[in-house]
Amino acid sequence: MTVTGNGENWRSAGACRSADPDLFFPISGTGPDERQVARAKLICAGCPVRQECLEFALANAQTYGIWGGTTVEDRQRDRRRRRRRAAAAAARRTVAA
Numbered sequence: 001m002t003v004t005g006n007g008e009n010w011r012s013a014g015a016c017r018s019a020d021p022d023l024f025f026p027i028s029g030t031g032p033d034e035r036q037v038a039r040a041k042l043i044c045a046g047c048p049v050r051q052e053c054l055e056f057a058l059a060n061a062q063t064y065g066i067w068g069g070t071t072v073e074d075r076q077r078d079r080r081r082r083r084r085r086a087a088a089a090a091a092r093r094t095v096a097a
Contacts, residue, residue, distance in 0.1 A: 010056075015047035016040075024066040029073065037071060044069030 011017070016024060024040045026033040044050055044066065054068020058079075063072055070078070 010049040010052035013049045014053065015043050019043055025064055026066075029071055037066065040066040041069050 019040075023036060023043075026036040026040070029037055044053070047053070047069075050068050052068075054070060054075075056062075057065075057067030057070070057075060062075070065072070067075070
């Protein structure tokens with residue numbers, strides 16, 4: 001269940017709804033596009049469905065755009081971190097057994 005009352009309709013409550021969609025799909029993350037990324041993340045920061053948006057991006061392996069206040073690079077970093085933690089936890093369980 002989401003802020004909007006159902007799992008399918010979270011997008012209608014997004015703070016980005018009235019923003020230019022191109023803002024959330026910068027060409028790169030450097031130079032002038034850094035400002036674009038910062039503006040998109042600022043909109044996401046105050047969004048009531050930020051977590052649902054991020055979960056959607058992660059579940060659907062979104063490889064472009066700002067989702068839930070994260071860039072593709074942010075999401076890749078987070079996935080690598082989670083994989084390392086899971087591997088470390090599995091190794092500890094193996095050693096303990």
